[in-house]
Amino acid sequence: MLFGRRVKPSALVVLGLVALLVGAAGGVGGWLLARGGDSLTRDVTLAEAQPGKERPPGSVADIAARVRPAVVSIEVKLGQGGGGFGSGVVIDGAGYIATNWHVVTLEGRADESAQITALFTDGTRAKARVVGTDPKTDLAVIKVEVDNPTVLAFGNSDELQVGDAVIAIGSPLGLTDTVTEGIVSALHRPVVAGGDNGQEPITYDAIQTDAAVNQGNSGGPLVDSTGALVGINSAIRSSAGNTGSVGLGFAIPSNDARRITEALIRDGRVAHADLGANVRSVSADTAEGAQVVNVTEGGAAARAGIAEGDVIRKVGDRQVRTAAELTVAVRSHRPGDTVPVVLARQGQELTIQVTLASD
Known part of the structure; x- marks a missing residue:
C-alpha cells in the first residue's frame, strides 16, 4: 500500500532504483562541493578593504608625489673608463640642477672629458654640463636642456x-x-x-x-x-x-x-669669508675653542691684532669649540662683514672686531 493505494511489485523496484540514484547524485555533489570542484558554480564573497587609501595633503605619499619629478639621478662616466653616480635636484626652470661637488667631479678625479647625464623620473635622459663647483662646501650646479622641468622650491x-x-x-x-x-x-x-x-x-x-x-x-x-x-x-x-x-x-x-x-x-664660482688664520682644536680647563697656530700676513686676523696662541671662542653669535666650528662660523658671514670675535689670551677674555676677507 502506498498513500492508501496498492502498488505493483515492479513499480516498487523502479521507485527504489530512483531513490538510490538520487541519493548517489546528492552524495557526489556534496563531495564535489567539499573538494571545491571546478565543475560546479558557487558564489564566493571575500572580505575587501574600502576602496581608495587615504593620502591627505602633507602625508609622505603626497609630498613624495610632488617632489620626485624634480629629483634626478646623475651618472658620470670618465673618458678612460669608470665613473660614478649620485643624485640632484632641479632648482630653476632653465634646467639648473644642484648637487654635490664630489658627485660631478668624482671627488676631483673627473676632467673635461667626463660625460654627465641626468635621468628624470619619467625616463627622460639629458646630457648635463658643469656650471660651477665649490669644493670647500661640496656643492655644484649642472645644467640640462629640457622643456618645463619640475622645480623644487627652497625652504628656510x-x-x-x-x-x-x-x-x-x-x-x-x-x-x-x-x-x-x-x-x-x-x-x-x-x-x-x-x-x-x-x-x-x-x-x-x-x-x-x-x-x-x-x-x-x-x-x-x-x-x-x-x-x-x-x-x-x-x-x-x-x-x-x-x-x-x-x-x-x-x-x-x-x-x-x-x-x-x-x-x-x-x-661660476663663490667667495667665502676668510679669517686668515690656521687653527687647531683645543680643550682645557681655562679655554676651549680654536687655538691660532699662525696668522696670514696681511689677512683679516693679522689686521685685527689676533696673534699666535690666542684661543678663539666665539664669532658673532656662534660659539666656537673646535677648528671646524670656527670655519663654519666665519663662512656664515660674507666677505667684508665686520664681526666681533671673542678670544682667550693669557687667561684673559678679549673681544676684537674683525673685518673678514675673501678666500
Whole structure:
C-alpha cells in the first residue's frame, strides 16, 4: 500500500532504483562541493578593504608625489673608463640642477672629458654640463636642456628644529627614485670630509638626520613636511666595516645651498669669508675653542691684532669649540662683514672686531 493505494511489485523496484540514484547524485555533489570542484558554480564573497587609501595633503605619499619629478639621478662616466653616480635636484626652470661637488667631479678625479647625464623620473635622459663647483662646501650646479622641468622650491633651513620630520629622495646604491623618512636629529653639526691629495677639506654646517641615506643619495634633496627643500644630502657616518646607513646622515642647509648655488649660476664660482688664520682644536680647563697656530700676513686676523696662541671662542653669535666650528662660523658671514670675535689670551677674555676677507 502506498498513500492508501496498492502498488505493483515492479513499480516498487523502479521507485527504489530512483531513490538510490538520487541519493548517489546528492552524495557526489556534496563531495564535489567539499573538494571545491571546478565543475560546479558557487558564489564566493571575500572580505575587501574600502576602496581608495587615504593620502591627505602633507602625508609622505603626497609630498613624495610632488617632489620626485624634480629629483634626478646623475651618472658620470670618465673618458678612460669608470665613473660614478649620485643624485640632484632641479632648482630653476632653465634646467639648473644642484648637487654635490664630489658627485660631478668624482671627488676631483673627473676632467673635461667626463660625460654627465641626468635621468628624470619619467625616463627622460639629458646630457648635463658643469656650471660651477665649490669644493670647500661640496656643492655644484649642472645644467640640462629640457622643456618645463619640475622645480623644487627652497625652504628656510633656519626654521628647522630638532625632531622635525624630513624626507630624503635620491638614488641610494643606484636604486633610483627612492624615498626615505626620518627626523632632524641635530642642527649645526660641523662636518669635515675629504682633504686628500693636498686638497682643502670640505667643511659645512650640517643638518643631521636619521632618514636612511646611503651612497648615491649624495646631491639629492632633503625636504620638510611641506615638500620644501631644506637641505642637500651630502655625507653619512658609518661604523667600522659598515659603509651603509646607520641613521647618521648629513645635509647642507638650504639657506647655505641657495646662496652658494646662486653665486655659481651667476659667476661660476663663490667667495667665502676668510679669517686668515690656521687653527687647531683645543680643550682645557681655562679655554676651549680654536687655538691660532699662525696668522696670514696681511689677512683679516693679522689686521685685527689676533696673534699666535690666542684661543678663539666665539664669532658673532656662534660659539666656537673646535677648528671646524670656527670655519663654519666665519663662512656664515660674507666677505667684508665686520664681526666681533671673542678670544682667550693669557687667561684673559678679549673681544676684537674683525673685518673678514675673501678666500
